[in-house]
Amino acid sequence: MQNLILGIETSCDDTCLALLSLNCKIIYEKSSSQIDIHKQYGGVVPELASRDHLQKLQLLYEDLRQNIDTSKICCVSVTSGPGLIGSLLVGMMFAKGLAISLNVPLICINHLEGHIMSSLIEEEGEHPFITCLVSGGHSQLILVEEFGKYILLGSTVDDAAGEAFDKIAKMLGLPYPGGPLIEKLASKSFNNNEFTFKPCLIDNKTLNFSFSGLKTQVLYKIKELGNISEEMQSNIAYAAQEAIINTLIIKSQMAILHAKKIIMEDKKSALSRFVLCGGVSANSVLRSRFDLMCQQNNLKLILPKMQYSTDNAVMIARAALERYKQRLFSNLNAQPKARWPMNEI
Ligand code: KG4
Ligand code: ZN
16 A cells, blocks of 8 residues: 655655655654765855755665565645756655656655644644744744744744854854854853843834844844953853843743734634744744743643754655645655745645
8 A cells, every 4th residue: 555655755865755644643764964975165056055965865774774664655745846957856856766767756845834734744734734844944924824834924034043153153163054063052151141131023013024233233243352262152052042032032022912903703713723843943942932931821832842843854754744635746846945935845
């Protein structure tokens, strides 16, 4: 019986394969990270990323073939955007070749839709809900009316939250990806008041936010200090993390109020959940602050399991499952899209 959805994710610097059954059970998952390749450059080098995906996809698929009967695969799903064009291209070509050879449909998935589904892998989605999607490339507040129907409430006008973490880490001399390292450093801060950075709110009229100003505040502070002790480094990391978290909390609270106004009257009572997702949602301080904020707003916070916060193929297969149920298959001529806003899905 063909009952397994193959998920492929190669939009940035992780090569991932997963198999999800039609009843939402994870049958297989494996990833290969490129952090060691990009670390020395302080960020992802697109050309190196696509070359590595090409090698690793074949190795991962070979491993999958050794462990699973591939005749059980009922469709091949793949991240088609947004992301690095070369990396997406490698994943899509691989997926198309497999779909043809296995004679099963292809399903192209938007990476951001995948992140939203990462928190709902083993759950049925109750709609509507609001989501704060914070990754290395995106920071958005989205009202999910139902699967596939997204209203963008606000987003960053410059850097993404993860990008801000990464750039500030770089200023502090830390390697890529800096988000987890900033969290670790911040947890060692014993003087939380030594530095404060202003939250990065554009104004209180829009739901958009900006993180580039924070970068500048941190840069000037580091220049002013000259030599930075380990203690100062931790206190800067703490203050920067606070500014990012406060920004996301303030704008999310505004988004909840706004969403309540625009949701159709008959669906208002169904708004009971808030989803926090994307790579930055692996930050445990962010998780606990959102938990508190949701409690204060009578919403249940839904979080992806830690391992599904950052890029993975299980979330791609999970989004594909929804499309598979509706027979929303993609054309084999489909092209990768470096830019693919959610409201254009
Ligand atoms: O979703 P993701 O894996 O890739 C993109 O789609 O961008 O997110 C990666 C981002 C990186 O910027 C990384 O620094 C950030 O998520 N990140 C974190 C943490 N873990 C990963 N940021 C803050 N705290 C963390 N614990
Ligand atoms: Zn991602």
